[in-house]
Amino acid sequence: MRSASEIILVRVSSEVSRDIRKRFYERIAHAPLVDLERIGSAKLIGSINIDVPRIVSGGTVLPALLISSITLLGMLSFLMYLNVEVFKLVIMAIFIGAICYQIPMMIGGRIFHRSREAHDELQHSIRGLIYGIKELKLDVKKRAAYFDKNLHAQELKILKHDKLANTVVRTTMSFGDLICFFVIGAVSFVFINYHAISKQELVGVIMALLYVTGPVAIMLATVPTVTIASISYKKLNQLLQSIPSERCNSELVDLPPWETLKFSNIEYQYPSYNDEPGFKVGPLNFEICKRQVSFIIGGNGSGKSTMSKLLTMHYTATAGKLLFGKTLVTSENIVSCRSLVGAIYSDYHLFDEFLIDLSDELRLKAEKYLEMLQLSHKVKIQDGRFTTIDLSDGQKKRLALLVSLLEDKEFYLFDEWAADQDPEFKDIFYKEILLNMKKSGKAVVVISHDSAYFDVADQI
Structure with a gap:
């Protein structure tokens, strides 16, 4: 007993x-x-x-x-x-x-x-x-x-x-x-x-x-x-x-088709610290359109990373409106709006497995991207995961790009993706991948300092 x-x-x-x-x-x-x-x-x-x-x-x-x-x-x-x-x-x-x-x-x-x-x-x-x-x-x-x-x-x-x-x-x-x-x-x-x-x-x-x-x-x-x-x-x-829960509807809801993502007088105020007011971004007014590539440029500390988190709705604006087409982003639909977004942040994390269903069609696409990004000799896909992610920083970012492309989102954000890439892959990214995404109807935002490729942008 x-x-x-x-x-x-x-x-x-x-x-x-x-x-x-x-x-x-x-x-x-x-x-x-x-x-x-x-x-x-x-x-x-x-x-x-x-x-x-x-x-x-x-x-x-x-x-x-x-x-x-x-x-x-x-x-x-x-x-x-x-x-x-x-x-x-x-x-x-x-x-x-x-x-x-x-x-x-x-x-x-x-x-x-x-x-x-x-x-x-x-x-x-x-x-x-x-x-x-x-x-x-x-x-x-x-x-x-x-x-x-x-x-x-x-x-x-x-x-x-x-x-x-x-x-x-x-x-x-x-x-x-x-x-x-x-x-x-x-x-x-x-x-x-x-x-x-x-x-x-x-x-x-x-x-x-x-x-x-x-x-x-x-x-x-x-x-x-x-x-x-x-x-x-x-x-x-x-x-x-000390960890509050997001006050939002966690269920996915149907969203009407959209063509533009609009910032209308968007502001974000960081919380104050030691009686010092927090950093403020805004007001911001601009539109991101499908079938366009938009560049965001600016110096260090200018608020680019904050803007990227506002665009991907990780930060909730303290003032202003964010609209997908005519749909106002609210607590009722923010989870559904986020599901439209694919992003590679400057501090991205690369998972060693696919968190989506990898059909035969997607597997063929993945192998094609591995060839394009010159990773096929290092990485294979087995049982829904990569055989290795023990790669250089540039190669990891290319692998993260592959995963993001397979997710096939409607809106993409790339934060300094090409910063540590060789010139060859910068060309592939800016002149092939971005243009193909634009042709396929994606809305693309790129945070970049690569002035040599500013001509790729439809708006800066």
């Missing part, structure tokens, strides 16, 4: 862990992009990898805590039956012990909380190590400084907090054990001098108190795990509360 209960507990905890992570994934997927950018990937990944396992670990000890609590209540009832005065003494000891126990446990909990906060900083530094490894490898002093000021310093902070918190908690647990034996000693050598109690009752009381030490020890042993789980639960809950 014990093995069966342990197996059931492990299986249930695995299911709970999966369900928590699934809800977290859904929350991220339905959150506004601006809020995800504000929170940062380090906190999100840290919460999934740290808080969820700790919460589940806390849940796995709850059955033992519950059983021990019931056992303790049963033995206290038995003590009251044996001798009311001994029962009162034990209750008084529990009350005093609980007060003395709670104070250091609160201190330990706060230290564990500081340790958890330090984990977020460490996750951010680990991300910097992974994505900045090329720069760090170039300069030994720079790498040493990064390790000392970030990774080692944060690891030391976590180690310091964990050591101190565990010392406080374990010392407090030992104090709890001492109280149990103190009560047994007090009953055996002091209590009997002031209260009448038979030998039979005394033996029963001592046996009951000795038996109680087991459940009490189990309860005390679970406290650190439950405390850490409680901190992680609060951390996860705070994070989830």
Whole structure:
């Protein structure tokens, strides 16, 4: 029976862990992009990898805590039956012990909380190590400084907090054990001098108190795990509360045919930070038409990336109107409008699998594009995924372009796609691919600094 209960507990905890992570994934997927950018990937990944396992670990000890609590209540009832005065003494000891126990446990909990906060900083530094490894490898002093000021310093902070918190908690647990034996000693050598109690009752009381030490020890042993789980639960809950859900209809609705995408007095204001007003873009007034290629140009910090996120409806304008043809983009149809868009951003992500149904016709198109983009000797398509994406930056972008073209959207945005391409592929992109997309009725927006190809644009 014990093995069966342990197996059931492990299986249930695995299911709970999966369900928590699934809800977290859904929350991220339905959150506004601006809020995800504000929170940062380090906190999100840290919460999934740290808080969820700790919460589940806390849940796995709850059955033992519950059983021990019931056992303790049963033995206290038995003590009251044996001798009311001994029962009162034990209750008084529990009350005093609980007060003395709670104070250091609160201190330990706060230290564990500081340790958890330090984990977020460490996750951010680990991300910097992974994505900045090329720069760090170039300069030994720079790498040493990064390790000392970030990774080692944060690891030391976590180690310091964990050591101190565990010392406080374990010392407090030992104090709890001492109280149990103190009560047994007090009953055996002091209590009997002031209260009448038979030998039979005394033996029963001592046996009951000795038996109680087991459940009490189990309860005390679970406290650190439950405390850490409680901190992680609060951390996860705070994070989830800071991630709002997009207030929009998640169902796809039919949209009427459109020819133009129109910005009418569109403005976007970033949230203020440290009492400083956020960056503002707009008002913007222009039209993007099907069967046209439009270029967006501008210097760094001019708002091109913000405009790209407004065009693809990841950012919701703080003022103005966005129209697909005569259809006003609202919370009721924004998901459907987004489904018309294909984009390759400057910080794009290349998935190693096709997330669309790859029919025989699409497979033939994909192989044709692989030949055109000179990737067929490196990449094959097997079982709906690429055989490799371990490619150069330029080759990855070409592969991302292939995927985007196969999706066959009505409106495309390319943010600096050709920035790291060889002249040969720039020619293919600007003079072949864009023109073919234009002929096939697509609306295309290109963010570019390639002035040599501005003649390709119908409007700039």
